[in-house]
């Protein structure tokens with residue numbers, strides 16, 4: 006079977022510290038796939054490796070049919086148009102308006118006219134439930150929930166097939182977080198997206214994830230459905246998924 010993301014035996018080190026020791030996982034087309042694990046276990050680092058912002062020491066990453074670690078600069082630039090990335094803290098450019106934040110990838114990676122870009126930005130704002138007039142605001146002038154939506158609109162700017170989300174609901178109140186989850190499910194259907202999402206939010210995982218992987222102590226402890234996960238017992242899984250077990 007062809008996977009949209011297929012990683013094998015990834016080893017990551019910072020200096021002498023080993024963060025990942027032979028991590029393997031695969032994501033099927035159309036899936037929402039969650040990555041869970043204790044703080045500092047290397048979830049964000051893994052996402053950064055998947056979007057070619059960091060190179061692991063060894064292993065292989067196959068993504069959208071490309072062997073990422075052997076890909077040329079040109080191929081990686083091509084791939085960047087096919088995936089979107091929402092950073093852990095939104096990472097909006099504070100000196101740019103919301104409009105310009107969303108327009109930036111379109112200006113950087115396409116030669117579309119400014120008139121067309123403005124239509125695309127309006128469409129993306131609408132897609133994530135923001136108003137046209139929100140485009141003129143600056144990141145310091147919007148709420149945390151709006152930051153996430155703008156970051157999502159920017160990640161969707163180039164109409165990617167694959168979306169990487171790093172803690173998309175962290176810092177949101179429960180109502181905004183559930184709104185974000187429903188938005189993600191709608192967009193997955195509407196845009197035929199595949200999604201790889203790092204999350205600490207058990208509600209969000211229950212509502213959106215088809216499958217998940219748990220990383221702990223440098224390894225993938227288990228990969229599968231939520232039921233597969235909760236039937237695996239480690240101190241982290243027991244503590245993290247206790248709330249889920251109580252509600253089943």
Ligand SMILES: Nc1ncnc2c1ncn2[C@@H]1O[C@H](COP(=O)(O)OP(=O)(O)OP(=O)(O)O)[C@@H](O)[C@H]1O
Pocket residue numbers: 019024042043044045046047048049050051093
């Ligand atoms: N550029 C870097 N240089 C050195 N160490 C790094 C670098 N980036 C990450 N690390 C280390 O790698 C480990 C994993 O970090 P990472 O940010 O991937 O964790 P995480 O699982 O995303 O944590 P959290 O849940 O808190 O976001 C940490 O020990 C971190 O200090």
Ligand SMILES: [Mg+2]
Pocket residue numbers: 048049050093171
């Ligand atoms: Mg992180």
